[in-house]
Amino acid sequence: MxxxxxxxxxxxxxxxxxxxxxxxxxxxxxxxxxxxxxxxxxxxxxxxxxxxxxxxxxxxxxxxxxxxxxxxxxxxxxxxxxxxxxxxxxxxxxxxxxxxxxxxxxxxxxxxxxxxxxxxxxxxxxxxxxxxxxxxxxxxxxxxxxxxxxxxxxxxxxxxxxxxxxxxxxxxxxxxxxxxxxxxxxxxxxxxxxxxxxxxxxxxxxxxxTLLAPRHPGHHQQGLPVNRTAAQAGIRPAAVAADAWRLRVAGPRGFERSLAALNAEPQHAASLPIACVEGWSANADWAGVRLRDLLDRAGAPEDAFVRVVSLQSGGAFSVMEMPPPYARDPLTLLALRLNGEVLSPDHGFPARVIAPGRPGVWQTKWVTRIEVLE
The missing domain is CATH 1.20.1300 (3 helical TM bundles of succinate and fumarate reductases)
Incomplete structure (x- = not known):
């Protein structure tokens, strides 16, 4: 010493x-x-x-x-x-x-x-x-x-x-x-x-x-903060127009759906939190089509991994892979509505993923394609 x-x-x-x-x-x-x-x-x-x-x-x-x-x-x-x-x-x-x-x-x-x-x-x-x-x-x-x-x-x-x-x-x-x-x-x-x-x-x-935190989850559009806006993600309004956008599901029995067709399918609701790596989180009410229903229609095996592709141009999280536990969970949705309202452009309109227990960066927004992986 x-x-x-x-x-x-x-x-x-x-x-x-x-x-x-x-x-x-x-x-x-x-x-x-x-x-x-x-x-x-x-x-x-x-x-x-x-x-x-x-x-x-x-x-x-x-x-x-x-x-x-x-x-x-x-x-x-x-x-x-x-x-x-x-x-x-x-x-x-x-x-x-x-x-x-x-x-x-x-x-x-x-x-x-x-x-x-x-x-x-x-x-x-x-x-x-x-x-x-x-x-x-x-x-x-x-x-x-x-x-x-x-x-x-x-x-x-x-x-x-x-x-x-x-x-x-x-x-x-x-x-x-x-x-x-x-x-x-x-x-x-x-x-x-x-x-x-x-x-x-x-x-x-x-x-x-909450005086010193950079985020206050309740003070944002539709009750949730936005880490990246549609403009920052390079989302072109024409690409997400309701009459032009299509969801493509690639699998053994691949198919394509318009936004109107998705809205006509059985809708499911889930109250789930979204939590980001920056430390903020908030609970929200989501509604949309269950991901597992889309996968069943595409002929996906129960143990298949899923790739979700966003319209976002570039970035580390424009493509997301989802393991079977999340893809097959009954609470995992291709969400079309948030807190009773149609998704805003910044929250992922026309459709986004919401799954239980996943980091916010993997709750992909502006979904355009879902692929069943080998």
Whole structure:
């Protein structure tokens, strides 16, 4: 352990192992929650081949809860991370900077940990705000960094285990106990404030105080936010005109339907949430034709995967593949109406997919083609 004689003198107090351990407990718990819910989010968005046929469609609010918790915890981690860095930053000025090979490796591991944590939080906040000032895929980099952060954190805990164990339990009050308590109360208040003023984008009872969240699910057309408008997706009005649009279903007995023909078919209703990776979610009433009825008419096998193609021009989500559990679920609809109204252009008119428990990016809008895959 570094002695005070090897540190540059700092006037601030509480740059000590006990304070760092107290804040570190909260921060570690937050990172663990983010990591575990991130695994669920990634698995639902890009499942490996062996998992795709076994993804759960119940409970219908699964992704809404896990992704809402992921984003809310990620935001709450921000003041914790800043407080932790404030507590330990004097150790950046240790003299001499490197005393041994072991000390060099320890400092290198801390540099990786701090860099990964700051970058992961920054990328997450930018994604919540839908601002992408970088040329790379947010999803892939965020996923890779999560493993770097988890690995470097485990290494740091292993190296610092004796110090953490020595200061984990409450000890007799020292000269800094009152100041430490005040600091921890302040950090806790900051965590509570950012959580309460943002989590309402998922947690309905707190929507009235959603002051800092970039989305308020109730303040948008037809009661739902829109991440990408029809204009942004390159949807030409002529392509979705009611008298011109056709749905093409490709399969052993492929067929084509106009919007009028779809509206004449038996309609089904479902109350389902839509939840986006940015953290917002809302429940809505959907109505339309069950996807499994369309697949049966096309002669699709029960275990067939389905590809859904959007009129959206380009983009990572213009083509979506749906595993059998979702495609055959009785609540999965080719929705034609939202909250009692015909879909607006920005919500996917003439038709969009809505399925239980799926991320919002896979609830494809402006559907033009459904393909039964081998």
């Amino acid at each position: 570094v002695t005070t004689s090897t540190l540059v003198r700092f006037r601030g107090r509480l740059h000590d192992p006990r304070t760092a351990t107290a804040i570190g407990r909260w921060l570690g718990a937050g990172i663990a929650v983010c990591f575990l819910t991130g695994l669920i989010s990634h698995g639902l968005q890009t499942p490996p081949g062996w998992l795709a046929p076994h993804l759960p469609t119940r409970p219908v609010w699964l992704y809404r809860v896990t992704q809402g918790l992921h984003v809310a915890t990620g935001i709450a981690v921000v003041p914790l991370l800043l407080a932790k860095l404030w507590t330990v930053y004097p150790r950046l000025f240790v003299r001499p900077p490197v005393r041994s090979v072991r000390h060099a490796l320890e400092r290198l591991s801390i540099a990786v940990l701090v860099s990964a944590a700051l970058l992961e939080v920054f990328l997450g906040l930018m994604n919540v705000s839908q601002w992408y000032p970088w040329p790379f895929s947010f999803r892939k980099v965020h996923w890779a960094l999560a493993w770097v952060l988890a690995g470097s954190l485990l290494l740091h805990l292993a190296v610092k285990a004796p110090v953490i164990a020595a200061h984990w339990r409450r000890a007799p009050a020292d000269a800094d106990a009152r100041d430490r308590r005040s600091l921890l109360l302040g950090v806790g208040a900051a965590v509570a404030t950012v959580t309460v003023t943002t989590v309402g984008q998922t947690l309905t009872p707190l929507r009235g105080v």
